[in-house]
Structures are given as structure tokens and as C-alpha cells.
Amino acid sequence: MKIGIVGGALQGIEAVFLSEKAGFETLVIDRKESAPALSLSDSREVFDITEDAGRARKVLGDCDAVIPACEETEALVLLDRIMEDSQIPLLFDLDSYRISSSKEKSNAIMAGIGIPIPEPWPECGFPAIVKPSSQSGSVGVSAVNSAEEMDAAVKAVTDMEDIPIVQEFVSGKSVSVEVIGNGEMTRSFCTTEVVLDSNYDCKMVLCKPNVLPKEDNELFSGMGKKIAQRIGLKALMDVEAIYTEKGLRVLEIDARIPSQTPAAVWAATDINILEELTFMHTGRNTGRKNRNGCSAYEHYLVENGSLITCGEKTFGKITKPRFEQRFFGSDEAITDYLPGKDTWAATVITRGRDPAEVLENRKKFIRNVMDECGLDEYKDRSPKMI
Ligand SMILES: Nc1ncnc2c1ncn2[C@@H]1O[C@H](COP(=O)(O)OP(=O)(O)O)[C@@H](O)[C@H]1O
Ligand SMILES: [Mg+2]
Known part of the structure; x- marks a missing residue:
């Protein structure tokens, strides 16, 4: 199974990571030589698909499935057209994407089917x-x-x-759920908690069975599936909400592969959302069972002798990262670290049977990095309260 991924930034990293875990071969296309996912994939092509549709058709024609990992309308429309002429599944739904990229449209749709929004x-x-x-x-x-x-x-x-x-203005825990569909069936996955940094960028995703109380969790999954059915979702979307004292309030939907949350879900549950989506679109069943474990997915930056938690936008500036396992005691990492390097970044995933074990393992990772790299400060920035 070879998967063509168009876009090599954060969404592209996510797509390559999940593909690798599913045992798929990966090809990444990006117009920028510096796109980080290019160094993670099995093969790569550097060009702009909107400037050379013929080349895009040719290289993607060799894939068994294609997924866009970018949010540029021109490229998405072109890809939709190219793939329509081929027999190769495109794991993307342009109509749903058009709805989700307008909060005006998606709020009206959600309000119309009784989804609680602010x-x-x-x-x-x-x-x-x-x-x-x-x-x-x-x-x-x-x-x-x-x-x-x-x-x-x-x-x-x-x-x-x-x-x-x-x-x-609503306040409370930020939560997210992924939903996939093929126009007939819909399926939702484990709810994750999204933790923000001082710039309101996502610095950590936590996946565990009890992010929400059981009843609200079922409500949230149900909302995701109801929205997916209403828009006839034929690919993947995520639903973001805030869990307020009055209950869930849905902020937005995004019908495209998200970054971060699927990797956290995979690490905690063994369920690989990209694999499930690909199988759903090729009429097969993965047969995977939810392990009901826990995970934390987070970004770190090392500079000026400090280990600093950071958001994904800061991490996204990384060049030529690679995958690592058991990185300073964590389970999985995406990093440009090399021994002796004094500035580097890493996305780190830690697993555990329960949240306490995840916390223990995260502390071990931090201690290992501080000791082995001779760092003297650990900084964890959080948003200022409004
Ligand atoms: N009604 C709201 N009340 C409080 N915070 C909000 C609200 N809407 C958005 N936010 C904050 O702003 C961030 C971005 O808003 P969102 O609706 O998710 O748009 P986007 O991610 O497309 O920029 C959210 O993650 C949340 O932290
Ligand atoms: Mg958002």
C-alpha cells in the first residue's frame, strides 16, 4: 500500500507518521525543499502541483491512495479534479471541506440540527x-x-x-473528536484534550478514556456523527469543543487531516485513524481493537540551556527531522536532535496504562534530557487568563 501525501508541513508529518505505523509506503509532495515531512517519508517530490498538474497526475498515479495535507484551496481543487479521473481513492472531501472552512456556514448547519454552539x-x-x-x-x-x-x-x-x-466567550477544557465517513457510514474515535501554550497554540494533546464523563463523551461522539451525516462526510473531520459548566459548546469543525490528535489517539488506543479511513475507502476492515490506554503528545524546544514546552507552530520550523523510538525514555519522537547539538526540537509521545503512568513517564523524559544534555532550566508556558 503506497500513499501519496500532498503537503509536507504539520499535517504532512502527521500523515507520514500514521502511514508508517500502518505499514504503508509514503510519498510526500511539497513545493518547498525545507518542508519537514520530506525527510520522514520513503520518497519525495519537490514541486508545486498547481504549476505542474501533469507531473502530479503521474507521480500520484503510482499510489494506492492519496491524501492532501495542506489547506490551499487551489491545490485542493486541482487534486480533487486529478483524482476524480483516476481509480485511486482520494481521502478528502472537498464539499465538506468547503463547509468546514467557513464558520458562518458550519455554524448555521450545526445550529440547524441542534448542536450546542456558543x-x-x-x-x-x-x-x-x-x-x-x-x-x-x-x-x-x-x-x-x-x-x-x-x-x-x-x-x-x-x-x-x-x-x-x-x-x-466560553471557557473550560478544550476537547476534540475525529470522525470519518464514506457518505453512508460514520465512525467517531477517542475524545482528546487539547492543552494550549502562551500563544494559544496547541502544545499538548492528552488521550485517555475519561477526558469527558461517560455521558458527555457519548454526547460529543454523537454530535460528531450527526454533523458528519448532515454534511455527508466522505473523509475525515475533527470537531473542536469547549467543555463548559453548562456542557459542551462546539467551536468548529475541520474536514481535513488534523495534526497531533490522531497520533495521540493511536498511541493510547492502537487505533490508527488514517489506516481506518483508508480501509473504509477500500472496503476493508482493520480489525483493530481499542487498547483503552493513555498518551500525551507534546512539543519541546531546547535552546540556550533550557528545555521549553512549545506549540506546534514553533515545532513546525524544524528542518530534516527523523522518527525515533525510546527517545530519552519516551515512546515515540520526531526530532532533529543529534548528540552535542545545543538547539533542537522534538515532538514526543509518552504512553501509559493510566494518566499517572503517563505523567511519570513524561517526568522521566524531562529528567533524562536535562541530565544527559546538561540543561539547567525547564520552562512550561501556559496562556495568560483573560
Ligand atoms: N467562543 C469562544 N470562547 C472562547 N474561546 C474561543 C471561542 N471561539 C474560539 N476560541 C478560542 O480560539 C481558538 C481558535 O478558535 P477556533 O474557533 O477553533 O478557530 P480556528 O482554530 O479556525 O482559528 C480556540 O482554540 C479557542 O481557544
Ligand atoms: Mg480551532
Whole structure:
């Protein structure tokens, strides 16, 4: 089984990691020579598919399945067209992606089928959140407490030529669930907890059976499947929510391969979402059973004698990473570390039978790095409370 992955940044790293765990052969295409997933895959091609569709058709024609790992509309539309003419499954659903990349559209759909979303302005009052309808990665998101702040935040969004979404500011644990579909069946996976860094970037994903109480967990999975059925999902999406005192409030859906959460799910459960998606689209069954274990997936940076937890955007600047196992006592890593190097980064996965064992193993990893690399400080940054 050979899988073609278009895009070699964070989503591409995730796709290569999962493919490798599923025993698939990988080909990564990226227009940038520096794209980190290129050094992780079995083979690579450096070119822009929108500039050479013929070459894209040729190299992808040799694959058994193709998945885009980028969010550029032009490339996605082209890929959709190229693959439509072939017999090769494209593990992507352009129609669902178009809905999910507009918060205006997806909020209207979710509200229409009774999914709880943050209350819209003006009913919600202050504090409120202002965010652009079509951006991702927390770009242009602001919390506002007064009419003046609101005007400035709305102007910032309209200056980006986007539509402002104004809604209730909700607080609580950030949770995520993945859902796959083939237009007929839908299936959801283990809920994960997303922990943010000081820039509201994801620095850690925790996967364990009890991220949410049983009843809310079933509700959340049910919401994911209900949304997937409503939009006729034919690939993979994730659903992000905040678990507030009043219950779950869904922030957004994203119909594309996410980074981080599937790797955490795999490490805790043995269920590989990319493998399940590929099998679903080729009419086969993986037969894998959920191990119901726990995992933590996180990013670290070593610089100036310190070990620092960081977000995925900082980690994404890594060049020529490789996969490692039992890295300073962790289970899995993606890193550019070399003995004697004083600046390096790593994505690290630690497993355990329960959350306490995961914490113990994470502490061991931190101690090992500090001791073996002679570091004198460990910094863990968290968001400032609003
Ligand atoms: N209504 C809200 N209340 C509180 N925080 C929010 C709200 N909406 C978004 N956020 C915060 O902003 C981040 C980005 O918002 P999100 O809706 O996920 O958009 P995107 O990830 O596409 O930029 C979220 O992870 C969350 O931390
Ligand atoms: Mg988001």
C-alpha cells in the first residue's frame, strides 16, 4: 500500500507518521525543499502541483491512495479534479471541506440540527469572542469586553476581507473528536484534550478514556456523527469543543487531516485513524481493537540551556527531522536532535496504562534530557487568563 501525501508541513508529518505505523509506503509532495515531512517519508517530490498538474497526475498515479495535507484551496481543487479521473481513492472531501472552512456556514448547519454552539452576539453580551469566518490556527481571534474593543476586533477581521463571527466567550477544557465517513457510514474515535501554550497554540494533546464523563463523551461522539451525516462526510473531520459548566459548546469543525490528535489517539488506543479511513475507502476492515490506554503528545524546544514546552507552530520550523523510538525514555519522537547539538526540537509521545503512568513517564523524559544534555532550566508556558 503506497500513499501519496500532498503537503509536507504539520499535517504532512502527521500523515507520514500514521502511514508508517500502518505499514504503508509514503510519498510526500511539497513545493518547498525545507518542508519537514520530506525527510520522514520513503520518497519525495519537490514541486508545486498547481504549476505542474501533469507531473502530479503521474507521480500520484503510482499510489494506492492519496491524501492532501495542506489547506490551499487551489491545490485542493486541482487534486480533487486529478483524482476524480483516476481509480485511486482520494481521502478528502472537498464539499465538506468547503463547509468546514467557513464558520458562518458550519455554524448555521450545526445550529440547524441542534448542536450546542456558543451563543451568538448580541444575545450573549460581554465577554465575547470575535473571529474570522474563514481563517484557521487562531488567526485573528480576539476576546472583547467592551463596544470599543469589539469595534476594533471586527475592523481587524473586515480588514482581512473576512466575515466576523461574534459569539459568547466560553471557557473550560478544550476537547476534540475525529470522525470519518464514506457518505453512508460514520465512525467517531477517542475524545482528546487539547492543552494550549502562551500563544494559544496547541502544545499538548492528552488521550485517555475519561477526558469527558461517560455521558458527555457519548454526547460529543454523537454530535460528531450527526454533523458528519448532515454534511455527508466522505473523509475525515475533527470537531473542536469547549467543555463548559453548562456542557459542551462546539467551536468548529475541520474536514481535513488534523495534526497531533490522531497520533495521540493511536498511541493510547492502537487505533490508527488514517489506516481506518483508508480501509473504509477500500472496503476493508482493520480489525483493530481499542487498547483503552493513555498518551500525551507534546512539543519541546531546547535552546540556550533550557528545555521549553512549545506549540506546534514553533515545532513546525524544524528542518530534516527523523522518527525515533525510546527517545530519552519516551515512546515515540520526531526530532532533529543529534548528540552535542545545543538547539533542537522534538515532538514526543509518552504512553501509559493510566494518566499517572503517563505523567511519570513524561517526568522521566524531562529528567533524562536535562541530565544527559546538561540543561539547567525547564520552562512550561501556559496562556495568560483573560
Ligand atoms: N467562543 C469562544 N470562547 C472562547 N474561546 C474561543 C471561542 N471561539 C474560539 N476560541 C478560542 O480560539 C481558538 C481558535 O478558535 P477556533 O474557533 O477553533 O478557530 P480556528 O482554530 O479556525 O482559528 C480556540 O482554540 C479557542 O481557544
Ligand atoms: Mg480551532
